Amino acid sequence: MVIAKTIKHVRKIIFAAKQKNKTIGFVPTMGALHYGHLSLVRAARKNCDFVVVSIFINPTQFGPKEDFRKYPRQFNQDKRLLEIEKVDLVFYPSAAEMYLKDSSTYIKEVYLSEPLCGSTRPGHFRGVCTVVAKLFNIIEPDIAYFGQKDYQQARVVKRMVRDLNFPVKIKIFPTLRERSGLAMSSRNAYLDQKARGDALVLFESLKLAKKLVKEGERDPKKIINKIRKLIISIKNAKIDYVKIVDVENLRPVDKIKAKVAVVLAVYIGKIRLIDNVLVDANSN
């Protein structure tokens, strides 16, 4: 497994792999890897000849009051995990390598980025699109792997790729959960034992939504109200948003007729967690 810290080094290795007609699978991450990340790496390993993982905590997708500084960093452990998964190349650049001091070009997707996390985290998806576009230009993958856990992010990236004609196929894979149901996330490292218990309310909320739809409820407002009640019953939890949205345009639906996404963002203490589930009115 090669670890490359510079764009030049990556390009050299990718050039050699392409010369041998290898298909390149790419998993972008911010490190502090867990099995959710590794499930994407395994999918890439299964489908592609040459697997690249990037580890880069992208400063441009964090707001000024967000957790960029204290975001978990554990490169040595990440490296060991990726070696076991037989990754070919890890791209581990510094912020200075990725962004020149006077860098002044950004990519902004303006429709799918607007609601949900986009409204609470202004600039977040601009940072995501910019870094993903840069990584695609550096690595030139055939297929890139994203998690449904960050549903809006995956949709935004897919739209960017479509609109800007990147020759990359985007694949989205299901959310991996701990046995308790808690969605795996690097940010779970911030939670103490009590907060971990409180954080189960996210998954409980999604299960409740699924159950209500299965029982025939088609009014999103009623479902959202029940979820809100459940969440506010937890003292340490504060709702950022709870929405039931169209899976394509991410806008709230008036009635649940087909496939919808139940999406939520909840603060457990100071830690903001997100989760979602796709529910199909016709097949639940």
Ligand code: AMP
């Ligand atoms: P991050 O390191 O948080 O930027 O995540 C890197 C990639 O892993 C993104 O595509 C995420 O959606 C994905 N991911 C994060 N958590 C999970 C999870 N629990 N299950 C599956 N994929 C995940």
